[in-house]
Amino acid sequence: MEMRAAYAECLAEMMANDRHVVVLDADLAKASGTRKLYERFPGQMFDCGVAEQNMASIAAGLASYGFTPWIESFTPFATRRICDQVAISIAYAGMNVKIVGTDPGISAELNGGTHMSMEDIGVMRSIPGMVIVEPVDEVQLRAAMPAIQAYRGPLYLRLFRKETPAVFKAGYAFDLMKADLLREGRDLSIFVSGLPTADTLEAARTLAEEGIEAEVINVHTIKPIDRETVIRSAKKTGCVLTVENHNIIGGLHSAVAEALAADPVPAFALGIPDRFGEVGKLPYLKKVMGLTPENIVRRAKAALAAKE
Amino acid sequence: MNPSLKQHCLDIRCDTLRAIGHLGVGHIGGCLSVIELLTVLYFEAMNIDPAQPKMPGRDRFICSKGHAGPAVYAALANRGFFPKEMLLTLNQGGTDLPSHCDMNRTPGIDMTTGSLGQGFSCAVGAALGSKLEGDGAVIYTLIGDGESQEGQIWEAAMFAAAKHLDHLIAFTDYNKLQIDDTVAKVNDIAPLADKWKAFGWNVIDVVDGNDLAAVSAAVDRARANTGSGRPTMVILNTKKGCGVPAVEAMGAGNHNCPFTEAEADEAIRALREAFAREEAGNGGKEA
Numbered sequence: 001m002e003m004r005a006a007y008a009e010c011l012a013e014m015m016a017n018d019r020h021v022v023v024l025d026a027d028l029a030k031a032s033g034t035r036k037l038y039e040r041f042p043g044q045m046f047d048c049g050v051a052e053q054n055m056a057s058i059a060a061g062l063a064s065y066g067f068t069p070w071i072e073s074f075t076p077f078a079t080r081r082i083c084d085q086v087a088i089s090i091a092y093a094g095m096n097v098k099i100v101g102t103d104p105g106i107s108a109e110l111n112g113g114t115h116m117s118m119e120d121i122g123v124m125r126s127i128p129g130m131v132i133v134e135p136v137d138e139v140q141l142r143a144a145m146p147a148i149q150a151y152r153g154p155l156y157l158r159l160f161r162k163e164t165p166a167v168f169k170a171g172y173a174f175d176l177m178k179a180d181l182l183r184e185g186r187d188l189s190i191f192v193s194g195l196p197t198a199d200t201l202e203a204a205r206t207l208a209e210e211g212i213e214a215e216v217i218n219v220h221t222i223k224p225i226d227r228e229t230v231i232r233s234a235k236k237t238g239c240v241l242t243v244e245n246h247n248i249i250g251g252l253h254s255a256v257a258e259a260l261a262a263d264p265v266p267a268f269a270l271g272i273p274d275r276f277g278e279v280g281k282l283p284y285l286k287k288v289m290g291l292t293p294e295n296i297v298r299r300a301k302a303a304l305a306a307k308e
Numbered sequence: 309m310n311p312s313l314k315q316h317c318l319d320i321r322c323d324t325l326r327a328i329g330h331l332g333v334g335h336i337g338g339c340l341s342v343i344e345l346l347t348v349l350y351f352e353a354m355n356i357d358p359a360q361p362k363m364p365g366r367d368r369f370i371c372s373k374g375h376a377g378p379a380v381y382a383a384l385a386n387r388g389f390f391p392k393e394m395l396l397t398l399n400q401g402g403t404d405l406p407s408h409c410d411m412n413r414t415p416g417i418d419m420t421t422g423s424l425g426q427g428f429s430c431a432v433g434a435a436l437g438s439k440l441e442g443d444g445a446v447i448y449t450l451i452g453d454g455e456s457q458e459g460q461i462w463e464a465a466m467f468a469a470a471k472h473l474d475h476l477i478a479f480t481d482y483n484k485l486q487i488d489d490t491v492a493k494v495n496d497i498a499p500l501a502d503k504w505k506a507f508g509w510n511v512i513d514v515v516d517g518n519d520l521a522a523v524s525a526a527v528d529r530a531r532a533n534t535g536s537g538r539p540t541m542v543i544l545n546t547k548k549g550c551g552v553p554a555v556e557a558m559g560a561g562n563h564n565c566p567f568t569e570a571e572a573d574e575a576i577r578a579l580r581e582a583f584a585r586e587e588a589g590n591g592g593k594e595a
Contacts, residue, residue, distance in 0.1 A: 022440075043440060046471075054463035057426045061370075061433020064411070064419060065441065084423055085460075089430055093420035094412055 004033025004102065004161040006138045010145035011070065015041045021149070024059055024071045026052045032072040032102055033161065052077045056085035056099075063095035068149065074108065075101030075117035075158060079124055091127045091154045098148060099124075102161040104134070105245035106277060106285035107195060116277030122250020124156045125223050132223040133176070134158040134194040137167045140220060143174035151176060158194065165198040167218070179226040181233075185215035188241060188303050189233040193219045193252045195245040196291050203296035214300060225255045234260055239307035240267040241300050245291065247272045268303040270296060309524040310352055316386060317347040317520055318583050321551050322576045323382035327395040327405075329572025334398070335407065336555055337548040337562030339379035341483045342450060344523045345544060346383040349448055353527050358388035361415040365443035368418040368434055372427030373452035373481060374408035375564070381405050381414065389416035425458030427451075428478070432464045435476040435539075446531065450479045454486030456497045462507065468539045469508030476539040477530045478509075482517065483548035485560045500543055510540040517544025518551075551579060 011034060014021045025047045029035040038045045048055040052073055059069035071078070078101035079086065090097045101120055108115040124130050133148060133155065135141040141159075148155055167182070182197075183204050192200040197218055204214040215233050219225060234240050240260065244252040253269040260267055272289050286292050290299075321343045328334035350356070354367040371380050378398055385392045397403040404413040408422025419434070421427035431449035438445045451461060468476055482500060484491050491497055501511045510533045514526045523544065530540040549555035549562045552575045558565065 046436070048463075048467055051463035051467065053425075053460045054429045054432070054467055057429030057460065057464070058433035058436065058467065060426075061419070061430040061435070062437045063433075064430065065434055065437025067437055067440070085426055085429075088420070088423040089426045 001138055002162050006141055008033040012037055014149050015044050020067045022067050022069050024048055024055050024069055026055045026073045028073050052082045053085050056082045057089040059097045060089035060095045063097050068096055070098040072100045074115055075104045075120045079120035083123055087127050091129055096152050098155050100157045100159055102159045104158045107160050109281055110279055112279035113277040118247040118272045121222055121246050131155040133221050136197040137164050139168035139172050143172055147174055147176045160195055167197050176221055179229045180218040182218050183216040185213035187213045188239045189215045189237045190241045191217050191219050191256050192243040196243045199293045200243050200296055202293040206297050222252055222255050225259055227259045230256055230259045234265040239303045240265055241303045242269050244271040247274055249274055266306040268299055270299045309521045313347055313351055313520055316351045320347055320382045320386050323395055324379045325572045325575050327378050327398040328567050329569045330396045331398050333566050334378055335375040335564045336567050339376050340550045341546040341548045342376055342379055342481050344518050344520045345479055346379055348524045348527050350383045350387045365445055367446045370419040370427050370431040370449040371409050372421050372449055373455050374421030377407055377409045384416040424455040425460035428461050429464040432468045435473040447476050453482045453491050457495050465507040472537045473539050474536050475534050479542045479544055481546055482543050483546045485548045487563045489560050504541040510538050512542045514544050517546035
């Protein structure tokens with residue numbers, strides 16, 4: 001199932017259970033997978049039209065009235081375009097608003113550079129009190145949604161919206177504040193979020209064939225980062241690689257490096273190399289940005305070399 | 309209009325001057341221009357209870373021009389939301405009365421505002437919330453004329469009309485001045501009434517927005533528009549710095565300027581004397 005379909009099912013369940021759960025769109029309900037919910041929940045779904053700033057502040061007004069608004073747009077418009085509304089109307093005012101950005105990074109594919117957010121995590125991470133969650137697959141998303149709804153305060157959900165390879169198995173237990181160990185290893189720690197997670201696991205298998213045991217940890221919550229897990233794994237293996245569908249500045253790499261800064265472990269970055277996006281399908285864009293299993297293997301070996 | 313409003317209006321203006329004078333600097337011009345409106349809202353129009361600042365179903369006032377915070381605080385203190393002595397903590401470190409309104413700090417403040425344009429959208433969101441709850445509340449909001457240059461104002465204006473939020477009553481403090489110069493010279497917003505009409509709002513134009521009786525009558529008319537299917541904009545043609553001739557004379561310079569305790573004392577004395585003369589039937593001009 002597409003991620004957006006699972007997301008919409010979860011929202012529908014929450015709206016059916018609680019009339020104070022409301023969803024706001026800025027003319028991208030179809031893209032977010034929620035358009036069909038308008039008929040079922042006419043009093044809980046509001047399309048603000050192409051006016052994201054207004055949507056964000058209206059959500060704050062609704063939150064002041066006791067509602068839990070979820071606002072939706074593409075990642076660049078849910079973050080950098082409305083940064084001040086998110087910072088002031090929502091975060092500074094302490095409003096319980098869920099901000100959903102779809103099509104993160106290169107997953108915007110044919111919409112190209114204008115619609116590719118390489119900086120959204122950096123923008124949101126520097127806003128005080130903002131929680132940032134990026135689910136990997138349908139199982140993790142479905143497990144995360146109730147925890148996100150239950151969390152009170154501003155939260156950014158970075159949502160890949162199409163089909164994605166399964167990483168987590170049924171019965172997976174989600175903890176909003178704890179990173180997930182996907183693979184144990186002793187030689188290096190790879191911290192990964194979102195889209196590149198499956199490719200990172202493939203890279204780890206390749207490394208294992210060469211006798212290199214990589215520990216792979218999925219950091220679904222990038223802020224607040226699970227420092228305990230990050231530091232424990234890094235200390236155990238002695239070197240780190242981060243893999244992310246985001247600029248290597250401001251995102252997962254920055255969060256991991258900050259966690260390790262007091263007692264450093266060599267930490268290498270793999271992500272969008274401080275550049276804008278361009279049009280293309282995912283296989284092309286992964287190649288252009290270096291987010292392929294082969295390149296993850298190469299960067300992992302570079303990290304290992306730094307340790308030795 | 310309730311005759312006691314005049315006294316409340318005088319007290320709110322004087323307490324605003326006292327608080328800003330005590331600090332020595334503040335957004336004095338745009339505070340003094342809206343004192344009559346705040347008096348009418350807090351002492352006549354709004355269904356509120358100072359003992360229960362978060363009372364469900366209460367009417368709300370969202371001061372989107374958040375820099376008028378000091379005037380709102382003076383109105384709240386006079387209405388009994390907190391002791392008047394607290395007004396002298398304005399903008400001191402650790403205060404609960406910051407320059408711009410903060411709903412998490414100040415009893416009676418309904419929204420955190422200060423980044424221009426946003427509070428107006430928040431008010432639209434609150435009006436939508438009120439409609440969904442069916443609580444019968446009226447949502448009042450105040451924007452500045454300079455603030456009306458923000459694109460977000462017009463995004464929200466369009467949405468409020470499209471969703472028929474007729475229990476939303478907005479006011480523009482049309483004092484014709486902004487930080488850099490006159491509004492007309494910087495980036496003119498005229499014809500303002502035509503713009504709001506074109507956006508699908510009822511419009512009430514108040515020729516003198518510092519005339520207490522005229523403001524009271526306009527708020528009554530705006531409240532009668534509930535049920536019209538359209539939100540209402542009340543344009544208050546005001547004087548920035550109203551009530552203190554020296555501040556009025558500064559023009560655009562009075563947006564945020566030094567104002568000493570001695571100046572406050574003098575202004576308060578003059579206002580109270582003029583008020584006493586008027587009350588005594590000497591025909592003095594009311595504050």
